[in-house]
Amino acid sequence: MAGDCVPEGQDLKELGEEELWELINDNRHRISLGARPCTLIPYLRQARVLNEMDVDEILSCHNLTNFSMRMSYMLDLLRTQGRNGAVALLESLMINHSTLYTQVTGRKPSIEPSNFSGLIKYSELTEHLVRAVTGMQKELQEARCEAGRMSSRCASLESEIGQMMEQDEKSRCLQSENERLRRHLCSLQHDVTKLKDEKCDVYMRYTAAIEEKSAVNMHLHDLNLQVYQLQTELQKARTENEFQKRRSLRCTSSVDTPQLQEEVKSLPCQLVKAHQDILAQDLAEAIGSQAELAEQLRCYREEGEKLLKEKQALLDQKECLNLQVQQLTLDCKMHQQKSIVIQNQMRELQAERDQAYLSRDEAQGTIARVFAEKDTLRSQLVELQEHVFSLQASRNSRGQTLSCDETEMQLESPRSSCEDCPISPRRRLRRMDAVNPMSMTACNPECEDPTASSIRSNNAEPPGPDSLRRREEALYADRSLLEQAEADSLLDGFVFIPNVMSEEKHMSRLSSANDGSLSKTSAPPFLMRSRPKALRINGRVLSISFQGEALLSQLAVIGGNKTGVFVHHVTEGSAAHTVGISPGAQIVQVKYQQNQKALRMVLEDSTLEEALWALGQVTGPCQLSLRPKQNDYEALLQQLQSNETSSGDSFYVRVNMSLPAGPNGTLAMSCNDILHVTNTRPGGTEDSWNASQVHPCQLLDLQSGTVPNYYRAQRLLIHAIEEISFQTKKSQKAWRVVSQNKEKAVRIVSTGRQGRNPLWISVEDDKAKSADSGDSSASKTFMSLMPYTLVTPHYPPICRPILLLPSILGRVLDKKLAGWQGFQLCEPEVLSSSEHAVRLQRSEILEESDQDRNCCYTLQSVEKVMKKGIHCVLPLGLDCVRRLHRAQIFPIIIFIGQSARTARKLRTKLNRHSQSEEQLLACSRSEEPLLDKLPCLYHSVAPDSWCDQASLLTRLRTIIWEEQKKIVWVEPDLW
Template sequence: MAGECVPEGRDLKEMGEEELWELINDNRHRISLGVRPCILIPYLRQARVLTELDEDEIVSCHNLTNRSMRTSYMLDLLRTQGRNGAVALLESLMIHYPTLYTQVTGRKPSTEPSRFSGLIKYSELTEYLIRAVTGMQKELQEARCEASRMSTRCASLESDIRQLMGQEETSRRLQSENERMRRHLCSLQHEVTKLKDEKCDVYMRYTAAIEEKTAVGMRLHDLNLQVYQLQTELQKTQTENEFQKRRSLRCVPHTERPPLQQEVRSLPCQQVKVEKLDPARQDILAQDLAEAIDSQVELAEHLRCYREENEKLHTEKQGLLDQKECLSLQVQQLTLDCNMHQQKNTVIQNQMRELQAERDQAYLSRDEAQAMIARVLAEKDTLRCQLMEVQERVFSLQTKHSPIEQLPTCDDMDWGSPSSSCEDSECPSRPRLRRMDALNPMSPISCHPESEDAVASSVRSRNAEPPGPESLRRREEALYADSSLETADTDSLLEDFVFLPDMGSEDKQTPRLSSSNGSNTDSVSRTSAPPFLMRSRQKAIRINGRMLSISFQGEALLSQVAVVGGNKTGVFVHQVTEGSAAHTVGISPGAQIVEVQYEQNQKALRMVLEDSTLEEAMWALGQVTGICHLSLRPRQDEYEALLHQLQSNVTSTGDSFYVRVNMSVPAGPNGTLAVSCNDILHVTNTRPAGTEDSWHASQVHPCQLLDLQSGTVPNYYRAQRLLIRAIEDMSFQKKKSQKFWRSASQNKEKAVRIVSTGRQGRNPLWVSVEEEKTKSTDAGDTAAAKSCVSLMPYTLVTPHYPPICRPVLLLPTVLGRTLNKKLAGWQGFQLCEPEVLSSSEQAAILQRSEILEECEQGRNCCYTLQGVVKVMKKGIHCVLPLGLDCVRRLHRAEIFPIIIFIGQSARSARKLRSKLQRQGQSEEQLLACSRSEEPLLDKLPCLYHSVAPDSWCDQASLLTRLRTIIWEEQKKIVWVEPDLW
């Protein structure tokens, strides 16, 4: 009844392929939930829209875990069959799922499903239905057998359940007993804990008593020592007193001795009397004795303090000596590095000087050749003009002195040798000269010697002997070649220039632009050159492809033109001041500024702005004074696209580049971004509004090319000053003890990264100011000016996305040899094995620069690039048992390893003592290797990950942490710097 209530839908014959599949896709969820593929597949195979392979894939594919997924996959396979697949599906639904068919199509099921599709004949359908019914009966019988087996299985499972319930009751009783025993055990453990605490308190009191006893013993020892010292001093004093007494007795005259002896004998008696008679004197003496004893005790205490201070000073002295030794080793290493770099710079400078000398010689030779060519052409033209004048005079003289009827005798003359007629008259025996192929003087052309043919004939007749046909042919070819060469030279000189009106007086010191093919045409402008080779004006446009070179008065150039853009889009002329020199010569908005040339301090300078930032372009244009030469390229479409982005606030400028920060900058006012050393920044504006020495930049997500927190950072030149100031502060900071310095260096993050570059390897972050080479320029000064070194607060980086597992390089090298095999034993890692090569193979691989490092095992045993690639193709990480030298070789092959540096301290080295001893290494070697390789990490063109020495406790935890780091580093973007040297 439900099917009768459904309104009649559109006839399926009238529906196209897309409409049928749109109808099925609208009810895809309903079909996936209500249809079993195994029921529909026999009909679909009968309709030849599914094959046996498709049936196996739908039924037995492990990825299709439930019925809905198998039904959806079947629909996808039918979709590839087009209209036949859709019709066969609907017919199968009409046969096996009529209700679902009505819900999908809105039509009642028909008794003849093939009447609208034509896929299956009616007889074939009957046969198919018979087979289907037979199959279903077999399935029903099998289902009944399966039900009987399941009932038997159910009875056995019920008996098992009863047994399990009995076992569960027993287990419950045992569990309650276990809980009771556990509570009793907890109470006993609590009492044991109390006893342990009491024992610990007693032990602490006992330890305190022992320490107190030790302190009392030490105090008693000090007092006994002081008493001994006082007794020694007292004995010494008594000895000195006795000596002085004997000396005084010897020095006293014999006459005075008896009275003195009597006085000495009487002193004890008097002292006894005084003591008896004066008790106050006795108290005073006792008080003096007590004060003397106190003063001695105080002096002994001072002496002990001084000894402790002496020991402390001795300890500090020893620490300073150790620090001095470390610094001396560093000084020696830096000295060796400095010497190596000096030698390298010397070699590079010598090569640059040789190249400059060769270039100067080539320029000089080119100038001389061009000057000679121009001089020869000019002399040739002058001689031709003189020849034409002489010929005109000859013709005029012949016309005056010879009548018209005697003109045929002129055929016997050689105009190039006037004395030939005299020789003929004096030697009648000689045959008469005849010009066989010369021009007939009776022709009408001979009456017009100024004509072009007459001039040509006069040029051809230069020999006394009559020329033959071959000679005439060669002369005609030579004359034609000369004329064509002259025409070509003239055309090549003229087609490079389009003259503009002169806007002012010419500057004689302004250098002329070279032609488009690189030749210097300054030497052509000589007084001997013909008029058409001389330049009457210097303000000209040279056409070179799509680039225009315009010369004009560029004083205060930024007031004449305004520019927009940057390194990503190019620097374009945005506005031109009306009435200015730039407007007069035809500069218009939409032209990209490719290059600017001008003269400063009698030197011709050239700056390329094709890929410069907006900040660099404005600085370069601000340096122009006097005549300048702009190279422009019309790019109106790109300029309009940039204006549209600027107006819609999609971007603020045309700048976009990524840099690696080589210093730490704290956060400041006005939205200054806080950055740390080795951070990656995306610079999007080098001239933000309101600031002149800042850039607008954003921090970059480590795993995706997304901008995070944004703000302003110091521009390149201000950051360079901050970097120099930071280095000065670090150099002149107060010296501390070795122990404190080491602990501070371990906890403190890296503040700066020293990166320098020479001018011969141009830094892309500043404008290239190239000096045009002249004859008066000293090659030594030029080389000295270009060999300077500059500290770089930012370095340009480019992102790379490694598609497969990256190799792993563990540092320091001594520790890497210990951990490489352990790490390679884990799943997903494999150690790079060396290869044994023949001499020819090694030479070929060495020529291709594919040897990463030579092995110590043998002469022809080495680690190659193919070995690393072979492991990477397996989809696993290749563990590199190599040093830092292999990083740049891998980068040249577009392979970017994961570099992990494990920081070391004396405490962490002790944890690996046993592992190092197995490798024949010691703790001192590990610490020395760590100290020597850590400074080299900053010279790498890529980032590395550093592991703190206190972040792991043993080798197992270190390996676990390394796996986590490798997994994190694999997801990150690899930022690579260009080679600066």
């Protein structure tokens, strides 16, 4: 179909870099399955878009298990070469896979010699192949001999490592015994403390009893004193009575009146009777109170005797406890001596292990030097062989005349083949590069930018002792190597913008990234991207210039990316206060000088974490652009005071790793979870965010907690990849088996472009505006692992299309699924050659149909079914997803996991469609790694969740019903 069409519109050589790579990415799935890296590499090597290290990594990496993964990885490497990589890839497809080239570009392949630049002449190709084969055979024999010697050496080293592991196991046993003794000692100390507390309680009760006894004695003494006073008064009354009686007798001389005598006689009787009644009553009361006091005194004496007995028992118990304490003290001293001896032994073991590591490093260094010398000798041997071949060729072809320039080129080609020639006369044997995910910089001899970030090291030297020690410390101590990697990558996201209006030119990295001026405590921005020069700065903006030394000590800020960053407090007497900066002003941007370069940071849409980091970089004169927004500032303050929000930050991210729940409210995360980040600086901390899990069907926050911020999560992701990379082959196989039954723990997402990340700061070098944007250092790109990717919610208003994977199984189940009510199969359209070319240019063609040459599945056919309010079943592959997303159509992607047992259940259905079980399993293995590159979530069906086709279809109906209700989260295109 596409092979007969006449190319219309622009030629491929006239297309820009973004258009070429957009065309390739749309057909990435087709290229990965239809092309072979081994057939394309020779031409790509001639075109100088791949070097020997890239080819060796593509063909020899153990992580790339099939040709589809190798082809996909080769496309990622070619993407870093820009437009040259895209053109070379299309030309190689035109040579080796003309049909695939026509399907990708919609143009006829042209194989005229003038269309291929830089190729070897056909007359010289056989000679080069003979030389390469001869050299490779000799190198293969030498490599086998060397491999035998190295295997014996590795066996001896493995035995030494086994001995060291046994010693390490013994040290672990000693440590566990030491911990057990410490726990036992702590329990004994706890018992002693408990006994001391009980003894203190007994002493307190005894003291209280003594105080009560003293109070009773004092009360008894007072009562005795009152009795004595009453007796004294009674005696005094009796004496007065006798005195009055005698006086009255002396005064009775006059007896003239009988009445007076009678009164005198009756008066003493009355007085004595009344006095006796009073004394009798007082005596009875005194006797009663004295008996009561005597009873109380007797009770107190009995209680005092009991307390004395308890005191004696406590004294005896105290003596026993003192003996036990002395015994425990002796035991503690003995355990301390034992622990000191064990620690000394552990130090000796540590020293012996370090010595063993040093010996191993020296051996590896010696091996590396031997390899380097062998490489030199091999190069010299190849040069001599080439010289001999040239002499033989000149002797055999004496009748033919060669020009002086060609003869000189033949003589010098062996010498320059290792440096400049895109195809070397031999394929140099190289060892596998050591994968070190903790290293964020790749030492590429062809790269002029030493700050290029990568997770692979291309250095041929073995790891030194410092590297191994840092690796050990990273596993057990403070992750010093990761902190250094963080400090090296703090300014990776800040870029100089020579020409921000041109999207075809690469962004150059900040030249001060390697100066080491940033401390590891300063937190760089979360996710940054370059922004175009057309800034969203509206309203009245005031620019103020002043001395910004220690700017964060002069003013405090609040807010975030949702509300804007506002000045909250200004220190009195500071330079900011002097120039008139007041709370309530929004900070739009800041300009300052750093390393003799003028930098500009736009803070209009930045998070609070980014704003604090950016303002902390100001160390001299600066210029702040402020916009007065007092109403928005007061509204933010009211929300913060009423606890409606904790900051002005608000964005959604997709998690690309799994972390368990931790202390202090750390939120558990799983791969592909959606989090709502509400505060990037909770409580002033620099390494955590406040986030909440999001309801799958509604935009509601569920469980909240703290999560690692972007750079701490990046370190954890690198550490997880490092642990996986350094496993042995046996443990790797076991891990693969376990990983099939569990959820994905890590999703590898990397970015090679700085223009697609969500929360950003624009840094512009004013001096570089007039410089040439085509500088080689500016065109270098870098790759960075992303623990979080920004996502945006979408709410499809109608039924979403259905895409079943693997594609072979989807072809089998599509018609069954389309037979249900509410589902319809997408039908292809018949297009003419001109119409096909126009729609292909507009990216409206989703995939070519196998039924007819002029049939293809278009975007309009999908929209036609969706307008009916039913699900459109797509009999397509993964290439259609990005095209549908551009049209705001978000399909439901369901991947049905396969195993040998499940493939046998579908044998009959596969045979009807001329497919086999092996083809189904191969398609599943090739398409499953490509799912992580999709910009949206997908649903995976476990192989053991269904037993036959009927149960599988029922399971699919339930999944479609659940996925239709969910929010669609889409992340931006990172490449």
